[in-house]
Every structure is written in structure tokens, then in C-alpha cells.
Amino acid sequence: MTRLIVAAGGGGDAVAAAMLDAALYGGDDQAVILTYAWDRLLIDPLPGPRGADNFTSLEPLTPAVWKVPAEARPIAPAGSTLPRLAAELPHTFALIDPGHGAEGVTRQLEDLVTHLKPTSIDLLDVGGDVLARGDEPTLKSPLADSVTLAACCRVNAPIRLLVAGPGLDGELSREDLRGMLGPLVHTFTAKDAEPVSPVLEWHPSEATGMLAATARGLRGTCEVRDAGLPIPLTDESPTVHEVDLDEALSRNELARAIMSTTTLDQVEALSREVCGFSEIDYERNKALWLKEKRPAKLDAESVLPQLAQFEAEARSRGITHTTFRHLTEVLNLDGSQRDDLRRLLIDSKPERYTAPLWHIPAAMSDPS
Incomplete structure (x- = not known):
């Protein structure tokens, strides 16, 4: 009775996947969470996602997919939250490696479906940037979500696209998303957030942190990111909506453009062409700036x-x-x-x- 949840953007989406599993399926140890090893520069000083060759002690889950156990370690100077997630949560964490583009991720998904025969497959995105066209002025990180969306649309299996916490990532507003969101699947509660509460004491995800906080009833306006973006925390914030997968693909120009890519470089080039930027370029530039920055005294x-x-x-x-x-x-x-x-x-x-x-x-x- 294996369930598969694909964390569309990695990072906090993987933690939200654990919340979703607890809320909808009981949160036992039968879920596989497929996710990127792609953390903020606060955690991983190297720009972009980590591949299997950036870790020690990975375990083969299928011929094409590696499991990240608690014993795994990122090879310095890389960093990753995945081994600690594996140590603190009951789920199996499997690594999305986008090094071979959308075609490579498609093969990984197909391999998981063939070997695991999951009873359900959910593609989960916190915030909703998986629904971006690509030209929105507030869009910051479309690449990872677009790759997973493209791959899921190529796999011959029933996959449900879910958007949790509409607008919480600050990339598309709730108003932008309102006409695209389908049926309400669930509204997270404090009970749903409880299994990941210890994780959110250390995990850097802002969007999933706000998702859990609003599930506990918190309301207001939260300022996030280096740019100080204000995010409204409302009654809509802890909700989960289903979205038609094909409609999402027809809207997401980058996902359509990268469907046949075989390298991450190709994905980046098309992101620059479609969206006008690659978020990995932003990370590269910020990493150089952080390297020269002298941190303030902490007392x-x-x-x-x-x-x-x-x-x-x-x-x-x-x-x-x-x-x-x-x-x-x-x-x-x-x-x-x-x-x-x-x-x-x-x-x-x-x-x-x-x-x-x-x-x-x-x-x-x-x-x-």
C-alpha cells in the first residue's frame, strides 16, 4: 500500500508532503516522498540542486532512483536538509535528480511507478508557482516546479496536482490563483501540523512554516525573504486545492518548453528564454556576494x-x-x-x- 507524493519544488514542499500524508492518509510509514535536494543558500552554499553524486551512503530504491536515508551525508561544501528529514520523519525520501533534464526526471518517476505500484500519486506545490505562466513580475523560482510538472505530465499514470497554501510563496497572489484552483481537498489543522512541528524548529522553509502556522490559527501579515515580501496569512492560507494537471501544463509555458530537455543546462537556457532569468543564476550571484560579506556580531x-x-x-x-x-x-x-x-x-x-x-x-x- 505505498503512496507516492512528489514535492514539486523540493525544500519545504517535502515537509508539506509529510503534513499532507498525515492529513489525508494517516501519516504512517507507507509514503515515499520524491523531492529535490535543493535548499536555500543559508543551508547549502552551492547554487542549484544536488544530484546523487553529491551524497554519501545513498541507497538504491529502484534502478533509477536513490533513497536518502538518515545516514546519508552531503559531500562538503554541499549541504542538505534531506538526511535530517529522513531521521526525524517516518517517510521514505527519494531524490529527484534533474541533471538529465525533464526526460531524466520522467524516467525516475516511471521507474518508481513501475517498481512501487503506488496506490496514489500526488504532485504537491506550496504556494502555487507551479501555475505560473512565466512572465509574472513576482515570479522568482519557476524552474524546479516546471521540471516536475513536465515530468508528471509525461508519465502514464493518474497523478493529482495539489496546491497547498495558495499565495504563501509570494510568487503568485491569491487573486492570481483564485480562478485556477479547483475543488477544496482539505484545510490543514493544528493536528495536521503536529507531526512536522519539530522539523519546522530548524527547517528554513518560509512558505511551509507559514502553512503550519496558519493551520494552527495564526493570522496577520508575515514579512519574508531577503527582499522583505509581505505575505497575508488568512483563512485561505491553510487550504489544499486540486488543480487539473493538463490545465496547469497548458498555462505553464516553461514546463511545456522543457519537456524534451536532457540536461539541466538546457532547462536553465529555456528558463532564461521563457521567463527572462534562471533562479540558479540568482543563487550564483548571491553566493558570490555572501562569500565576500562579513557577518555581524551575534550577541x-x-x-x-x-x-x-x-x-x-x-x-x-x-x-x-x-x-x-x-x-x-x-x-x-x-x-x-x-x-x-x-x-x-x-x-x-x-x-x-x-x-x-x-x-x-x-x-x-x-x-x-
Whole structure:
């Protein structure tokens, strides 16, 4: 009774897949989550996705697909959250390796379907950027989702496309998505978020963190990313909708363009042509900038006054919450300091921690 959930964009989508499995299927150990090893530069300093040759101790799941067990390790300087996910969650994590383009990912999916004979296959995207045309001005990371969408559309098996947390990734607004979302499949609850709560204490995903927070009832406006994007947290945020797979493909120009690609370089070239950019180029440029950046000193005397200034400015913008990833960047720290920052802030102001987000109260109720 194996179930297969494809995490469309990797990263936080894999954590959301565990939430989905708990909510819809009971969350036992019968689910395989197929996902990229593609983390933010805070975790993995190398731009782009990791392939099988970037890990030690992978295990063959099928002839074409590798399982990432808890014992696996990324080969330095690469980093990855997947081994820790495998250690903390009951699911089997399998690696999407896009090195051979959409055709390669299609072969991996076909191999899994042949060998596992899953009782269900869900393609899950948090936020909804899998439905982007490619020319939206807010679009930042269409590549991974487009590859998985293209591959799923080529596989001869029934696959259900699900969008969780419409608009939470900040790439398409809820208004942009509203006409494309199909039937409501589920609304996440606090009970659904509980199995991944320990993971979200350390995992850097902002979108899935907000998904879990809104499942617990949190509402407001959360500021995310290095650019400080405001994301509304509403009653729609913890929902999951089905979307017609063929309609998604007909809308996603990049997914259609890359269907016959056999290398990641080809996928990137077509992303630049269709969307005007490749997100891996953005990561390459940011990695060079981070290499030259000198991180700020991390102690209460240095950080808390800067935090107070940021919170005052954020309040003026109507912001009620933010992420520790965003705080790491606005306080001029680097990724290796994120966990220490989180501990410092929670120890200093525990009432502000609304897991896994940081609360920015109105000035009148600010205890500082």
C-alpha cells in the first residue's frame, strides 16, 4: 500500500508532503516522498540542486532512483536538509535528480511507478508557482516546479496536482490563483501540523512554516525573504486545492518548453528564454556576494537594538510576523548563525515566538 507524493519544488514542499500524508492518509510509514535536494543558500552554499553524486551512503530504491536515508551525508561544501528529514520523519525520501533534464526526471518517476505500484500519486506545490505562466513580475523560482510538472505530465499514470497554501510563496497572489484552483481537498489543522512541528524548529522553509502556522490559527501579515515580501496569512492560507494537471501544463509555458530537455543546462537556457532569468543564476550571484560579506556580531547587546529598530519599521508597514530566515538577513548575519539567532531571541523574548514564526506586536502591547 505505498503512496507516492512528489514535492514539486523540493525544500519545504517535502515537509508539506509529510503534513499532507498525515492529513489525508494517516501519516504512517507507507509514503515515499520524491523531492529535490535543493535548499536555500543559508543551508547549502552551492547554487542549484544536488544530484546523487553529491551524497554519501545513498541507497538504491529502484534502478533509477536513490533513497536518502538518515545516514546519508552531503559531500562538503554541499549541504542538505534531506538526511535530517529522513531521521526525524517516518517517510521514505527519494531524490529527484534533474541533471538529465525533464526526460531524466520522467524516467525516475516511471521507474518508481513501475517498481512501487503506488496506490496514489500526488504532485504537491506550496504556494502555487507551479501555475505560473512565466512572465509574472513576482515570479522568482519557476524552474524546479516546471521540471516536475513536465515530468508528471509525461508519465502514464493518474497523478493529482495539489496546491497547498495558495499565495504563501509570494510568487503568485491569491487573486492570481483564485480562478485556477479547483475543488477544496482539505484545510490543514493544528493536528495536521503536529507531526512536522519539530522539523519546522530548524527547517528554513518560509512558505511551509507559514502553512503550519496558519493551520494552527495564526493570522496577520508575515514579512519574508531577503527582499522583505509581505505575505497575508488568512483563512485561505491553510487550504489544499486540486488543480487539473493538463490545465496547469497548458498555462505553464516553461514546463511545456522543457519537456524534451536532457540536461539541466538546457532547462536553465529555456528558463532564461521563457521567463527572462534562471533562479540558479540568482543563487550564483548571491553566493558570490555572501562569500565576500562579513557577518555581524551575534550577541544580545548587538542584536536586540537592531531588532527593535527593524520591528518598529515593520510595524509601520503593517507587518505582524516574520521568519527567522528573514531576520537572519536583515540583521546582516549569515546562514550558520540562524539557529543561534533563533535561540537568542526566544530566550530573550519567549512571548514573541509563535512557532515557527516571530511575532511583531503592535506598539501599545510591545513589552520591550
